[in-house]
Amino acid sequence: MAVAIAGVAAYSFYRYRNALTLRVTASQWAVINRALLLARSNPLVGLEIARQLDGHARQIALQGLAPLLVGAGYRQEGLQALGELEKNNLPQPLKEVVELLLDQGDHLAAQALLDQTGVLMPVDGHIALMKLRFAKGDKDGALQILKMIGSVQTQSGADLVSAHDSLRIAPLQRQFGQAECAAMSIAWAWINAREADGSLAPKKLRALLHEFYLQDGATRVIELAQQLHASEKAIAASVLFEFGDLEPAMTLLGEAGKHLPHDAYEQLQRQALAADELDKAERLIELAPAYEHHELLLGLMNWHAKRGATALAEELLETRIHPPEHRLEVLLRLVNMSHASQPQWSAALLDRASEFLPVTQHGEADNWHRLLILEGQLQAQARLLEARRDQNLISHNLAQLQVLNPDLNLEEKLDRYCAQAPLLHLFGQTGYAVQLLDHLVQQLRGNQEADDIEQLFDLERVARVYLSIDQVEPAIALHEDLRTLEALYRHELIQGIVLNHVQHQRFAEAIAAIDFSILIDPNRVLTALYQALQHLQLQQPEQAHVLHQQLLDTLINSSLTTGTPD
Structure with a gap:
């Protein structure tokens, strides 16, 4: 009887929702979709976009946003969004929020929400109700629901349970001896x-x-x-x-x-x-495969070092890294990886770097490996407080970089210059860092033998290094040259440009540079921009308001395909 009533409620809800969608314009749907997309990486931003809507469109947006907010850890905001929904719009998002609260281990909040709303969940809310009974210690009641679901599956077909719920219920059916139903559930989940x-x-x-x-x-x-x-x-x-x-x-x-x-x-x-x-x-x-061995051995060395087994890490370095000339690079990477967990051992290991320095047939070390040691020592100094740094060592190493760098070939310059530029910037040698990168760009562009795609990737790499030393203009110039580059990498660069603008409080430029990738950016560049504008609100409220509105207009009304508003 309860299932039948829930079924009627679900049918009424879906009829109501279908009617609701017919009363939403195409432009409103565009804002709804953008709010939901934004919410996946920036939940509060998505919520603010949704609240620019009204009426039926706002209801649809909040139906999707309430579970997203709760799932992302914004429970208060998610429950507030849920509370704004009309009763006919509540069942499905209510079910999703209850499931999330149960997944978060808070069955008391889940029960309180059900009691507060007084809304009957849709027919596919059985798993949430079953998990709630398990959480409350009502195992018999939970198993009764589980058996009921199994009976429905065996008598009427697996398709009466959604693929999503089938995946959630299969482990429980297996655990409680319903092997046939478990097999049916997982098979249906796989097919769909x-x-x-x-x-x-x-x-x-x-x-x-x-x-x-x-x-x-x-x-x-x-x-x-x-x-x-x-x-x-x-x-x-x-x-x-x-x-x-x-x-x-x-x-x-x-x-x-x-x-x-x-x-x-x-x-x-x-x-x-x-x-x-x-x-x-x-x-x-x-x-x-053999080409993976050094990376895996490095991971194993670092694991041993973190656990205090530094002797085992050194033994792996000295006995398992072949050929021997690769040991220096592995050692220096191990130093960087382990300095936080084993600072004294890491420093001692760096002091041994010269022992691993490969030599030519004439008994001399090549410039590449000498540069690796110089850079490794500079990185170690960079991790120290300025008062504790060895200024003589820093000055000596910086001077040696200028002596050794010119003899590198183009491929070597790409690796070494990109590694050196942030160090040079940190130690007050930004001019030389820019000189190296400018020279690198010139040589990369002039390399007639380079593969076109590979050249674009190399230039994108240099552009990101420009950003790392706060040189946004050449990075933007390179970005313009990289429009044919695969979108993923181009978007990583534009996200870096936006973040650099934010860090230097160039908020108007940051907003103008936004492109579509910002909507799904896992690095939360948009969140950083929002937080910066909130901070500006305390100091310059009028300017912050204008910028905030510009940002909303960009997010809502711009195509965001090229980083320039329509």
Whole structure:
């Protein structure tokens, strides 16, 4: 009876919502979509955009925003958004918020919300109600709902439960002995896992494969992996790796080929070391391709160092890094990685750097490796308070950079100049840093043998270094040259430009430079801009208000495709 009533309520809700959407204009839908997109990386900004709407459009936006806010940790704002909804618009977002509160371990807040609203959740709210009963200690009541869901599945078909809920319920069905229903749920979730555009969120894919493994073992995961895109096979490999099936995991990584994430093997190592599975991490090094060995060994050395086993880290450095001429680079990277956890050992290791200096057949060290040591020593000085720095060492090393740099080839200059520029800037040598980067840009552009795409990536790299030393003008100039570069990398650069404007309080320029990537920026550049404007509000309220309105206009009305408002 309760399910039937809930079904009627759900039907009424969806009819009402469909009617609601018909009363929203195309321009209002554009603002709704932008608010929801913004909320995924900047929840409060998305909420402010939504509140520029009114009537039916505002109701639709708040339906989507309330769960996003609660899930992002803005519970008060999310519950306020929920409270603004009309009763007919509450069931679905209420269900999602209750599920989130339960996932956050707060069943008291979930129950209080249900009591406060007095709204019956839609028919697909059964999982939330079941989890609520589990959380309250009512195991019998929860299992009764679980059995009811299983009966519906076996009698009427798996499609009566959404794919989203099927994935959530399969582990519970397996745990409580409903193997047939669990298999049905996970199969239905798998069939309907992809979005309309063919995408599949990594987190969801991992949850699916994890449950398949627990139900059917490694063979089933290996079979399903053959249905995945090459770029997704690393996720299947991580599931196999977690359960100790290393060989098939390595096979899947090999099948991914060029689509393999650049840090796939490192992610597996971090997974093993986080679980204190040292044997598995060692075995990974044996099975991984040779070109991954140094990176994996470096990760293992750093893990040992953090745990105080510095002797083991040094032993790995001296016995496992081959050929020997690579040991210096690994040592210097280890120094940088370990200085926070083992400052004394890190400093002592740096003092030994000359022991690892490769020499030519004439018994001399090449400039590249000598520069590595000079830079490593400067980095160590940069980590010290200014009063504790060795100014004689700094002056000597800076002078040596100018002596050794000109003899490098172009490829070497790209690496060394990009590494040196931030150090030079820190030690008051910004002019020389700019000189190096300008020279590098000139040589990169004049290199007739370079691949066009590779040259663009190199120039983008230099542009980001310009930003790191507060030289925004040449970075912007390079950005104009990089419009044919793959969007991901171009957007990383424009985000850096916007952030540099914010850091130097060039707020109008920051707003003008915003492009579409800001809407989904994981680095929260827009959040930094908002916070800076809030701080400005305390000092110059009128100017802050004008800038804030400009920002809202840009976010709401601009196409944001080129970084310039329409």
